Amino acid sequence: MSEIVVENRLKKFAKIIIGIVIILTAIFLYNWKNLEFSYEFEDFLPQDDVEAQFYKDYRSRFVSDNDFMLLAIENKPTVFDSAFLAQVASLTDEIARANYIQHATSVTNLNEMRIMPGGLVIEIPYLHLDSIRLDKDSIRIFSRPELVNQFIAKDAKSLCIFIKHEDYLSKDKCDEMLSGVESILSGYEFDKIRLTGRAKGQQFYVETMQFEMGLFVSLSVVLVIIFLFIAFRSIWGILLPQVVLFGSLIWVIGAMGILNEPINVLLTVLPSIMFVVAMSDVIHMVSKYIDNLRVGMPKNAAIVNALREIGMATFLTSVTTAIGFATLLMVHIRPIQSFGVFTALGVILAFLLTFLVLPVLFLYTKTPVVVTEERYNVPVWFNFLGKSFRWTIQNRKWIPLGFLILGLICVFGMLRIETNNYLMDDIGDEVPLKQDFNYLDEHYGGVRPFELAFVLPDTTKTFWDKDVLNEIEKVENYLQNDYQVGRMNSIATLLRIVNRSSHGGQDSYYTVPENQKEINKYKRQLQKIKGGAVVSMIIDSTQTLSRLQGAIPDWGNKVVTEKNELFDSFVSQQIDTTILKPIITGTAHLLDLNMRTLSMSMMKGLLLASAIIALIMGILYRSVIMVVIAMIPNLFPLLFIGGIMGYMGIDLKITTAIIFTIAFGIAVDDTIHFLSKFKLELNKGKNVMQALRTTYISTGKAIILTTLILSSGFLMLMFSSFQGTFIMGLLVSLSLLFAVVADLLLLPVLIIYFFRKRS
Helix, strand or coil, rough: CCHHHHHHHHHHHHHHHHHHHHHHHHHHHHHHHCCCCCHHHHHCCCCCHHHHHHHHHHHHHHHCCCCCEEEEEEEECCCCHHHHHHHHHHHHHHHHCCCCEEEECCCCCEEEEEEEECCCCEEEEEECCCCHHHHHHHHHHHHCCCCEECCCCCCCCEEEEEECCCCCCCCHHHHHHHHHHHHCCCCCCCCCCEEEEEEHHHHHHHHHHHHHHHHHHHHHHHHHHHHHHHHHHHEEEEEEHHHHHHHHHHHHHHHHCCCCCCCCHHHHHHHHHHHHHHHHHHHHHHHEEEEEEEECCCCHCCCCHHHHHHHHHHHHHHHHHHHHHHHHHHHCCCHHHHHHHHHHHHHHHHHHHHHHHHHHHHHHHCCCCCCCCCCCHHHHHHHHHHHHHHHHHHHHCCCCHHHHHHHHHHHHHHHCCEEEECCCCCCCCCCHHHHHHHHHHCCCCEEEEEEEEEEEECCCCCCCHHHHHHHHHHHHHHHHHCCCEEEEHHHHHHHHHHHCCCCCHHHHHCCCCCCCCHCCCHHHHHHHHHHHHHHHHHEECCCEEEEEEEEEEECCCHHHHHHHHHHHHHHHCCCCCCCCCCEECCCCHHHHHHHHHHHHHHHHHHHHHHHHHHHHHHHEEEEEHHHHHHHHHHHHHHHHHHHHHHHHHHCCCCHHHHHHHHHHHHHHHHHHHHHHHHHHHHHCCCCCHHHHHHHHHHHHHHHHHHHHHHHHHHHHHHHHCEEEHHHHHHHHHHHHHHHHHHHHHHHHHHHHHCCCCCC
């Protein structure tokens, strides 16, 4: 069959492929309009856990524990200044009238109840704005536990406005609400204003994600152009690969738009991963095509040979990388699962576009002018790899020992890794949002919500029974004195306030009444206040579930878990659980629960990925030896990451846990390319040493170059404002560099030992 006939048939087939690709690209690009950025805190909570189901039922009976904002306003030397308080009063009223705000509460609009003889309820302001009574008011305020550290700081240099907004507001409504509040704030002049809350945090995260995604795309484009220029030294070599790189990005993000999957904080790194992974496929394909042209092959033959020679190895590397990402489905945290699914999808799409589009572009573009074989084979590469191979063979007895010693050192480091996280540990201390958060956390008893459910096992009991209240009081005393929960509010708190109010505001009566008759009287009085709204916030309509709300400092998952274990021990020993069953719950608690199971989930994912990859390689190579040789070098990069994390004190958390899976899925690629080439050389009749030397020198350059490309791509993530993304970029880059060292030093030695009989 003539060359012209072959070319015509190829072009006819190519037109069909191009038509399909253009149509699909248009569909994917159109669906970019559905793309949104999201940082929903609750997405990080467990979805199918027993405690998660309990919390979903619990929150359906009460208001959300996370839909509020705290606004701290400083005034030096003290907040007890009539002019300052007048401004705060005006500000509080304005905020209360803003869109989506249910109420705004500060000491300026809080009143203290006084229950007069006969049951008449009157309200006395905690603060009178005239300077004459401020001193007296300040003394009274600091004698009220329900105000200090909640509405006013202990040092009296700031006060706090509690802003409750509608539950579960969408991102657009949160932005509108924040814009309204910030517009109101712009009309006032205070020494310092600090605002924090879910809506504020979400706004910061989404805006930062949008900026960083654009930054990563821009940096990736620059990186791609630089490496393509170094690799191919031509406009042709730069422009053609861009079609595949941008096409794969358009496809995977378009798929997210079709499936209405928002971009979360983890998926902002997707463009960088897509560019470097796709570029690795592209460089292998383009390099082989040019090599074929260089040795005199006609264009059509060069294309077909390139597909045949590197197709299987590149397919394997794409599949193994995708498997590594896909095993993140084992982690029951939705953002991690989304990251795993769409990154795996992107890897496969990049492979498909590389092997569908690039050959067509080769066919329709002018044959590139290639440099001669002599100029291409730069002596420095061959000299370096030749010397490296000789050194490796000469030291083959010591290299495994060196890796074993290093592995043991890394294992000791891994044992130091702790599972821990803080609410805002992904944000640097220089960020104003983090500074505001830390200030409120320090001066107002903590910003992290603490939620405790009280369940009545005995339905004949009520929360107003004295024996039940006794158990609640014991729990509260422990939480206050031992656990150090602040700003607590419960049915016992309400009764203490009413009891004090019934006795002229005397502090000594800030206790739960001693007899059932008084409790019943106060129950009736509380149920009359605001139509029973105050009570319904504490006890649900079935009268079988009650809540205790509080706040704790952001101690971190590790400390909170230890405190929870001590609390559970206290409950089992000191609380009659046949009368009252206390259960810690809430969004922060569920996030901690996910963190406690994170290590096991990641381990299961890694084992699954290893098993699947080993099975695939066993089937393809039909050799257990090949499987063993492939897996051993790729365990050391994981040990290396773990050792660094342990010795550097990097905690295992949501954003760092996925590093192991990413590193394993990508690092195994170079091993596959090496072993594929080695097998081809063996099939040509060479002995082990000859095949190994040829493989080492011919594949070594490609392995080093692709590793540099991948590492550089991940190093770009170090420009991120998020600490987790920064650490991901650093550690994955280091693991890939260590992986290439293992492939060039340990892998050849393993081949020599395992194939000793054939050498």
